[in-house]
Amino acid sequence: MARALFQSQSGTQDIFPSEADRRRRLVDIFAEEVTKAGYGQVIPPMFEDVGVFQRLGEASDVVSKELYSFVDQGGRNLSLRPEFTASVCRMFAQHRPLVPWKVWYTGPSFRQERPQKGRYRQFDQIGAEVIGTDDPDVDIELIAICWRFYQQIGLKNVSLVINSLGDFEDRARYLEDLQSYFKANADQLSEQSLKTSEINPLRVLDSKRPADADVIAKAPVLADYLGEPAAMSFERVKLGLTTLGIPFEVAPRLVRGLDYYGRTIFEFAATSLDAAQNAVGGGGRYDGLVEALGGGSQPGVGFALGVDRILLACDAEGVFDAVDSGPQVWVVTTTQGTEALEIVEELQTAGFRAGRSFGGRSMKAQMKAANRSGADIAVIVGESEAESGSVSIRQLRTAPPSGEVSSPSGSASQQTVIERTAMVEKVRSLLS
Numbered sequence: 001m002a003r004a005l006f007q008s009q010s011g012t013q014d015i016f017p018s019e020a021d022r023r024r025r026l027v028d029i030f031a032e033e034v035t036k037a038g039y040g041q042v043i044p045p046m047f048e049d050v051g052v053f054q055r056l057g058e059a060s061d062v063v064s065k066e067l068y069s070f071v072d073q074g075g076r077n078l079s080l081r082p083e084f085t086a087s088v089c090r091m092f093a094q095h096r097p098l099v100p101w102k103v104w105y106t107g108p109s110f111r112q113e114r115p116q117k118g119r120y121r122q123f124d125q126i127g128a129e130v131i132g133t134d135d136p137d138v139d140i141e142l143i144a145i146c147w148r149f150y151q152q153i154g155l156k157n158v159s160l161v162i163n164s165l166g167d168f169e170d171r172a173r174y175l176e177d178l179q180s181y182f183k184a185n186a187d188q189l190s191e192q193s194l195k196t197s198e199i200n201p202l203r204v205l206d207s208k209r210p211a212d213a214d215v216i217a218k219a220p221v222l223a224d225y226l227g228e229p230a231a232m233s234f235e236r237v238k239l240g241l242t243t244l245g246i247p248f249e250v251a252p253r254l255v256r257g258l259d260y261y262g263r264t265i266f267e268f269a270a271t272s273l274d275a276a277q278n279a280v281g282g283g284g285r286y287d288g289l290v291e292a293l294g295g296g297s298q299p300g301v302g303f304a305l306g307v308d309r310i311l312l313a314c315d316a317e318g319v320f321d322a323v324d325s326g327p328q329v330w331v332v333t334t335t336q337g338t339e340a341l342e343i344v345e346e347l348q349t350a351g352f353r354a355g356r357s358f359g360g361r362s363m364k365a366q367m368k369a370a371n372r373s374g375a376d377i378a379v380i381v382g383e384s385e386a387e388s389g390s391v392s393i394r395q396l397r398t399a400p401p402s403g404e405v406s407s408p409s410g411s412a413s414q415q416t417v418i419e420r421t422a423m424v425e426k427v428r429s430l431l432s
């Protein structure tokens with residue numbers, strides 16, 4: 001039988017060392033920002049009872065079309081998480097921590113979307129949530145964290161749009177009018193949007209179908225329906241962002257892809273990316289979600305940023321490059337003894353990235369591997385060094401004039417023999 005050569009699934013990515021390293025650094029920077037602001041990390045499970053995610057809204061694509069759902073061996077109806085917010089609220093409802101509960105998270109989410117560049121079926125999010133206060137200063141704090149984070153990694157072309165979806169009663173009045181408006185203009189709407197308007201007319205505003213553009217442009221706007229509490233909260237958010245010097249635009253037709261939002265919502269776009277996939281983060285208030293998950297009437301607000309898209313935006317702007325995390329030192333031995341084991345251990349314990357060849361290869365093959373490894377220095381132990389308790393040090397790359405990348409050096413003349421006890425100090429001084 002022919003052997004199958006499996007390929008990774010469409011919409012998933014195989015991430016190799018230097019890119020994985022870049023991702024980890026990105027998450028580390030985010031972790032530092034949120035920790036400074038007093039957020040603690042939570043790690044919810046990757047799958048939950050499907051009911052947890054159904055609370056995100058039956059009318060949203062994320063629930064109606066994109067959930068990865070399955071029945072396990074025990075007959076339980078489960079789904080891989082399409083986002084973290086519902087899991088964080090379920091966690092809150094189950095464990096009842098003290099409020100305000102300020103948490104952050106990182107990890108993969110899963111949505112059965114049509115894959116393309118920047119749109120994956122498994123993608124990484126970083127995010128934060130605050131449960132237990134409706135103070136709009138928290139909305140400002142969260143937006144400010146995102147803004148600082150984008151700046152920290154060097155992204156310049158990021159824009160922020162905000163809107164208010166009002167309180168439940170405001171939205172109810174608005175939705176009634178919006179639905180009537182769509183009904184009255186049914187002949188000018190796409191069939192799909194007409195269907196969506198029956199379930200949640202707000203979602204129609206999110207339609208990118210050209211057929212709907214004209215009707216949407218003339219639709220009533222929520223801003224005209226805001227009651228006083230929601231309007232005051234939104235004013236405070238705008239004042240806070242202005243005070244902190246965070247540029248924003250109010251987008252009166254901005255809605256989000258999930259149905260749980262009320263009051264402030266916001267989205268960040270990387271303008272260096274194609275418009276279709278340039279949302280690098282978004283969030284807002286969800287004052288009814290905790291209650292829908294049995295956690296009592298607790299307001300919540302949060303955001304999630306897409307790691308994959310942020311890295312694409314970094315590539316487009318030429319910032320936050322991968323850094324070299326390959327070996328600095330390569331250990332070459334031809335003695336059949338235990339020198340390589342000992343020296344690699346000694347160098348790694350002293351804090352250097354040290355590698356070696358395996359399989360008893362010839363000196364020539366090992367030196368070739370040393371050059372290919374990208375290491376700056378080779379530490380060589382042949383029979384004579386082993387006998388005299390010394391090592392030879394060879395610089396594999398000539399020191400570059402400042403600002404230039406170092407190049408391999410083939411010359412053996414830069415090889416020096418030193419006492420083995422002086423090796424760590426010598427390596428340190430050569431690398432510094």
Ligand code: HAM
Pocket residue numbers: 082083084085111113118119120121123125127128129257258279280281282283284285286301302303304305306307308309
């Ligand atoms: P979301 O807008 O659905 O919000 O996703 C947040 C971010 O995740 C997006 O802005 C985007 O960068 C990234 N993202 C979403 N789908 C994909 C995909 N298929 N491929 C690559 N990246 C993707 C939420 O998930 C909410 N939970 C945010 C939130 C937290 N609201 C309140 N708290």
